[in-house]
Amino acid sequence: MxxxxxxxxxxxxxxxxxxxxxxxxxxxxxxxxxxxxxxxxxxxxxxxxxxxxxxxxxxxxxxxxxxxxxxxxxxxxxxxxxxxxxxxxxxxxxxxxxxxxxxxxxxxxxxxxxxxxxxxxxxxxxxxxxxxxxxxxxxxxxxxxxxxxxxxxxxxxxxxxxxxxxxxxxxxxxxxxxxxxxxxxxILTAAIALYIKHSLQPLRQLNQMASVISAEDLGQSHLSVDNAPSEVKELAQTLTMLLSRLSQSWQQEREFVSNVSHELRTPLTIVHGYLQSVLRRQNNLTPTQQEALETAASEAERTIRLLQDLLDLARADNGYLYFQMKSYVLNDLVEEVVIMAKKYSDRIIKIEPKLDRIEVKADYNRLKQVLLNLIDNAIKYSEADTPIVLKLNQIQEQAILEVCDKGYGIPLQHQARIFERFYRVDESRSHTTGGCGLGLSIVKTLIEGMGGSVSVQSKLGEGSTFTISLPTHSSSI
Incomplete structure (x- = not known):
C-alpha cells in the first residue's frame, strides 16, 4: 500500500x-x-x-x-x-x-x-x-x-x-x-502506461544528458540516444548543434571580456600613474583641481580593480587561472589579513581563533584576496559601531572560516544568487558603496579553484555570515 x-x-x-x-x-x-x-x-x-x-x-x-x-x-x-x-x-x-x-x-x-x-x-x-x-x-x-x-x-x-x-x-x-x-x-491502461513509459525513455535519457552539461562542457557535448525513434534522434542532433553554437558564442564572449579587460587595464594604469604623480606635486593645484584629480584617480583605481576581477574570471573560465598550492597555517594568515584590514578602516575586527593550529593547502595570495573581499563587504554593509568577527574551526578534515557581521542582512530570495556575476541586492546602495557585483563571484571562483566551498547565511536586520570551507593539509596529502 x-x-x-x-x-x-x-x-x-x-x-x-x-x-x-x-x-x-x-x-x-x-x-x-x-x-x-x-x-x-x-x-x-x-x-x-x-x-x-x-x-x-x-x-x-x-x-x-x-x-x-x-x-x-x-x-x-x-x-x-x-x-x-x-x-x-x-x-x-x-x-x-x-x-x-x-x-x-x-x-x-x-x-x-x-x-x-x-x-x-x-x-x-x-x-x-x-x-x-x-x-x-x-x-x-x-x-x-x-x-x-x-x-x-x-x-x-x-x-x-x-x-x-x-x-x-x-x-x-x-x-x-x-x-x-x-x-x-x-489491464489495457496498465499496458498502455508501460508502453508509453518505455517509448518516452529516450526523451528521459536525453533530458538527463542535457541536465548535466555545464558551461565548460558545451564544446565537447554530444547528445545521442541509441534505439530511439527517428524524431528523438533528430531532436538530439538539433540540441547538439545548438550546444555547439552556444559554446562558440560563450567562447567569443569570454575572449571579448578578456581582450577588452587586458587592453583597457594598461592605459588606465598609465592614466592612474600620471594622476598620482600630479597629485604628489599638488603645490600648484587649486582645491577644486585637487578634488577633481583625486576623484579621477579614485575612479581609475576602481576601474582597474574591476578589470583585474574580469581578467581573473575570464582566466578561470578558460582554465588559465593557476594556483600556487602550498601548506599554510590558517590562524596566521587570518591574523595577517585582520591587521591589514584594520590599517585601512577604523572598524572593530575580532578573531575567535581555535586554540589548535589549522593547516590548509591553499594559494596564500588568493586566500588573502578572498578574506579581504569578505571583510570589505562586511565593512560596507554594516554599521560603523558594530564589530566584524572571524571564527576559525575544524570539522573532521575541513577547515571552517566564518566572516560574521551585524549588518543589514540579505533577503532570502537574493541569497541563492548572491555569488552570481554583477548581481547586486540593492542597486542604489551598490553605487554608494562602490560595488560592481563581482567581489563575491571572485570569492566563489577562487575558493572553488582551491578545492573548497563558500556559502552564506543571513537574516534581515541581524547580519550575514559567510562560511568558507577548505580541505585541511592532512586531507590533501
Whole structure:
C-alpha cells in the first residue's frame, strides 16, 4: 500500500506520459464500454425476439387446434382445450372478445398471485410492444394477436411467457461482461502506461544528458540516444548543434571580456600613474583641481580593480587561472589579513581563533584576496559601531572560516544568487558603496579553484555570515 501511495504521489498529471496514458485509456474505455453496452442491448433484443417468435408460433397454432377440437366438441370447450394444451407453467394465455371481456384463460394463470395477474391485465389495456416487463421481481414477455376461426374473429389472444430464469441468466451475463470490461480497461491502461513509459525513455535519457552539461562542457557535448525513434534522434542532433553554437558564442564572449579587460587595464594604469604623480606635486593645484584629480584617480583605481576581477574570471573560465598550492597555517594568515584590514578602516575586527593550529593547502595570495573581499563587504554593509568577527574551526578534515557581521542582512530570495556575476541586492546602495557585483563571484571562483566551498547565511536586520570551507593539509596529502 505504501509503495502504491508513493508511486501515486510521484505521478505528474501534467507530464506527457500521464496525458497520453489518460487520453488513450479514456478512449479505450469509451470504445470498450460502448461495445459492452451494444452487446448487452443486442442480447436483450435476441432474448425478446426469440420469445416473441415462440409466442407468435403459439398464436398461429391456436386457431388450428381450435378448429380441430371444435369438430369433436363444443366450440367453447374446444377453445379451452386448445388453450390448456398450449399453456404450461411458463406460458400463460387468455382470450378477450371484442367487448374486452375474457372469454377463456389457461389454468396456469391461477397459479400467479392476484397482484401479478392484475398488473398483467393492466398491461393489456394499452398497445403492447413485445418486450421484457418486470412485475413483482419476475420477468415476463407479453404479446398479443387476433384469433380467427373459419373467417370469424374470436377475439384478442394474449400470450405471456415467464422468462425470469432466462432474464436472471441474462443479468448475470451482463454483470460478468461489465466486470470483464472493467478488468480489460485496467489491464489495457496498465499496458498502455508501460508502453508509453518505455517509448518516452529516450526523451528521459536525453533530458538527463542535457541536465548535466555545464558551461565548460558545451564544446565537447554530444547528445545521442541509441534505439530511439527517428524524431528523438533528430531532436538530439538539433540540441547538439545548438550546444555547439552556444559554446562558440560563450567562447567569443569570454575572449571579448578578456581582450577588452587586458587592453583597457594598461592605459588606465598609465592614466592612474600620471594622476598620482600630479597629485604628489599638488603645490600648484587649486582645491577644486585637487578634488577633481583625486576623484579621477579614485575612479581609475576602481576601474582597474574591476578589470583585474574580469581578467581573473575570464582566466578561470578558460582554465588559465593557476594556483600556487602550498601548506599554510590558517590562524596566521587570518591574523595577517585582520591587521591589514584594520590599517585601512577604523572598524572593530575580532578573531575567535581555535586554540589548535589549522593547516590548509591553499594559494596564500588568493586566500588573502578572498578574506579581504569578505571583510570589505562586511565593512560596507554594516554599521560603523558594530564589530566584524572571524571564527576559525575544524570539522573532521575541513577547515571552517566564518566572516560574521551585524549588518543589514540579505533577503532570502537574493541569497541563492548572491555569488552570481554583477548581481547586486540593492542597486542604489551598490553605487554608494562602490560595488560592481563581482567581489563575491571572485570569492566563489577562487575558493572553488582551491578545492573548497563558500556559502552564506543571513537574516534581515541581524547580519550575514559567510562560511568558507577548505580541505585541511592532512586531507590533501
Amino acid at each position: 505504501k509503495q502504491i501511495r508513493k508511486i501515486w504521489i510521484n505521478i505528474d498529471p501534467f507530464s506527457l506520459q500521464s496525458r497520453l496514458t489518460i487520453g488513450i485509456a479514456t478512449f479505450s474505455a469509451l470504445i470498450l464500454g460502448s461495445l459492452a453496452t451494444w452487446i448487452s442491448w443486442e442480447m436483450q433484443q435476441i432474448l425478446v425476439d426469440s420469445q416473441k417468435y415462440n409466442i407468435e408460433q403459439i398464436a398461429k397454432r391456436l386457431p388450428q387446434d381450435v378448429q380441430i377440437y371444435s369438430e369433436m366438441m363444443q366450440p367453447e370447450t374446444g377453445l379451452q382445450k386448445a388453450i390448456n394444451n398450449l399453456a404450461n407453467t411458463n406460458i400463460l394465455l387468455w382470450l378477450k372478445n371484442p367487448d374486452n371481456k375474457i372469454i377463456v384463460k389457461s389454468a396456469t394463470l391461477d397459479l400467479l398471485s392476484d397482484t401479478t395477474v392484475a398488473e398483467l391485465m393492466s398491461l393489456t389495456k394499452m398497445p403492447i410492444k413485445p418486450q421484457v416487463y418486470k412485475i413483482n421481481q419476475r420477468y415476463f414477455v407479453l404479446c398479443s394477436t387476433s384469433v380467427q376461426v373459419q373467417g370469424k374473429v374470436l377475439g384478442e389472444l394474449f400470450v405471456v411467457k415467464d422468462i425470469s430464469r432466462e432474464q436472471k441468466m441474462f443479468v448475470a451475463t451482463v454483470q460478468n461482461l461489465g466486470i470483464t470490461t472493467i478488468l480489460a480497461i485496467i
